[in-house]
Amino acid sequence: MKVTLESSDGQVFTVDKEVAELSVIIKEMLVIEQANQDHPIPLLNVGAVELAKVIEYCEHHRNDPTIDDDEDYDSRKKPIEMDDWDKQFTIVNKEMMFELILAANSMQVKPLLHLGCRYAADIVKRMSPTEIRDLFQIDDDFTPEEQDKIEWEKQWTKL
Template structure:
């Protein structure tokens, strides 16, 4: 295996990473197994700033695997659920968080996908639908009658 893998972001910026870091991505691991490591690996769905964050995560967890996140989350405070480093890592702008989710899914890095989704879950946990809409800038396009009908149909989940 090559000493370094070359990963190319959607903007064409090339990042060199250790094979064990790059291969934390199942997608990259499969590409390396299929095609070898001499060629630059194109990642057209990942912007440079996001790829940089993904590499930071993989480097940190290369020799320090994250603990599995228990679901459902026991607390809306993510620092009670994950390590301090992971909590700080996902303490980013909402747009960056969603791009990290998409990148983790595309690159098939399950622990990163679990972490980023847990962050979103912690942002939702214990909030009313109105608070969630405000948090994520979601427009409520239901009529009051439709909203009441949905509340009646889903009353069981609010009681739980």
């Protein structure tokens, strides 16, 4: 069975129902609006570029066992397996990945959300505050007194 999805900028995508159901939101919508399947499902927070990428991800992971429990994604307990395809998938610029995280969050595609968060966490891991500031183009807005305290805390993080 096919389902049509509509991105925020009006582009329509047709995908298999089981692929679309990786998104918790769509799955719930399909249950509620069973009669109304002719209309495309509007995804107001997801642009066409991101939606295409999300669908690409869902297509690849269509046969993965579903994990309902949020706890299972908890990084401390069980890191999700990242296969070669996933690694390839995450080779995009960080703006795109961050958009994908938001898209995955609003569509509730949990494996993708966790993949994205892991990607984001890997970016800032082992980075100095200055490097992070440069990367995200953030301004240093601490006063000199605050700076002292921050320096004190920071000295212990050197390995």
